[in-house]
Amino acid sequence: MPRRFALITGASSGIGAATAHRLAQDGYDVWLTFAHDEAGATTTAKHCAAAGAATRVSRLDLRDTASVDALVAEVTAAWGRLDVLVNNGGVCPYRALDDIELDEWDQVMETNARGTFVLSRAALPLLRAGREDAEHADPAATDRAIVNVASIAGQQGALRTGVHYAASKGAMLAITRSFARILAGERIRVNAVTPGPVTSNITDQLDDAGRAALTSSIPLGDFGAPEDVAWVIASLADPRAAFVTGATYDVNGGVRID
Numbered sequence: 001m002p003r004r005f006a007l008i009t010g011a012s013s014g015i016g017a018a019t020a021h022r023l024a025q026d027g028y029d030v031w032l033t034f035a036h037d038e039a040g041a042t043t044t045a046k047h048c049a050a051a052g053a054a055t056r057v058s059r060l061d062l063r064d065t066a067s068v069d070a071l072v073a074e075v076t077a078a079w080g081r082l083d084v085l086v087n088n089g090g091v092c093p094y095r096a097l098d099d100i101e102l103d104e105w106d107q108v109m110e111t112n113a114r115g116t117f118v119l120s121r122a123a124l125p126l127l128r129a130g131r132e133d134a135e136h137a138d139p140a141a142t143d144r145a146i147v148n149v150a151s152i153a154g155q156q157g158a159l160r161t162g163v164h165y166a167a168s169k170g171a172m173l174a175i176t177r178s179f180a181r182i183l184a185g186e187r188i189r190v191n192a193v194t195p196g197p198v199t200s201n202i203t204d205q206l207d208d209a210g211r212a213a214l215t216s217s218i219p220l221g222d223f224g225a226p227e228d229v230a231w232v233i234a235s236l237a238d239p240r241a242a243f244v245t246g247a248t249y250d251v252n253g254g255v256r257i258d
């Protein structure tokens with residue numbers, strides 16, 4: 001299989017770090033981003049390098065279009081193409097309905113929803129690049145994929161997380177389906193995962209009562225691990241998922257989504 005290149009946002013911890021490591025183990029070179037936690041991203045990079053991946057790390061603030069453009073310029077200069085983009089970086093304030101300030105609403109929407117749109121669109125030239133000379137019989141040389149890390153909150157609505165978070169993740173699902181339809185003719189596949197509760201910095205904010213209530217709602221009986229989500233993301237990114245686009249994959253321990 002030819003060398004493949006993946007960009008994973010929010011790879012300093014949690015699901016993003018596990019996804020970067022999974023993709024590195026699968027033979028990708030990986031570009032990791034962090035927003036604040038450079039040490040975490042450096043640790044992820046070490047694990048990826050130990051798995052044999054050429055690894056790069058950049059700071060990215062998804063709310064800032066200049067930061068997105070700078071990242072895309074860096075990737076263009078270094079790699080000139082991308083096979084996989086994982087839109088994972090995001091924020092999740094736990095906020096009661098009456099306490100949501102509009103500034104925080106904007107921050108959440110700008111990071112999770114607008115950031116996914118802005119980076120995906122800016123990365124399109126990289127996803128389109130490098131296929132002209134590729135052997136069309138080799139899907140690994142021509143398949144391109146975007147995987148968006150949405151959330152069960154975007155399907156069910158918020159209860160403990162904020163309404164702004166649920167709205168941003170619902171928007172990510174609409175962005176996923178729109179990009180999938182628009183880009184299908186170019187064979188750029190776009191899918192989403194919708195994790196339920198997963199052990200990470202985000203769910204570490206829960207108090208004991210919140211954690212117990214959530215746990216009791218999960219048929220499989222416990223929170224997922226970041227690696228559980230990473231495996232599904234890597235499967236959707238894999239060229240063997242060639243007929244999967246516009247899909248939403250639940251990774252939620254069996255919670256039924258109607």
Ligand SMILES: NC(=O)c1ccc[n+]([C@@H]2O[C@H](COP(=O)([O-])OP(=O)(O)OC[C@H]3O[C@@H](n4cnc5c(N)ncnc54)[C@H](OP(=O)(O)O)[C@@H]3O)[C@@H](O)[C@H]2O)c1
Nearest residue numbers: 010012013014015034035036037062089090151197198200
């Ligand atoms: N854990 C769950 O139960 C769960 C469930 C459903 C969906 N998700 C989604 O999974 C994704 C990863 O979350 P996680 O659970 O792994 O939590 P996490 O460990 O807190 O990871 C969040 C990542 O997003 C990055 N980030 C934060 N603000 C950013 C910004 N403005 N620009 C770019 N990146 C930014 C963080 O970077 P820094 O650390 O450098 O700030 C970090 O790498 C999120 O999109 C989250 O909504 C999580």
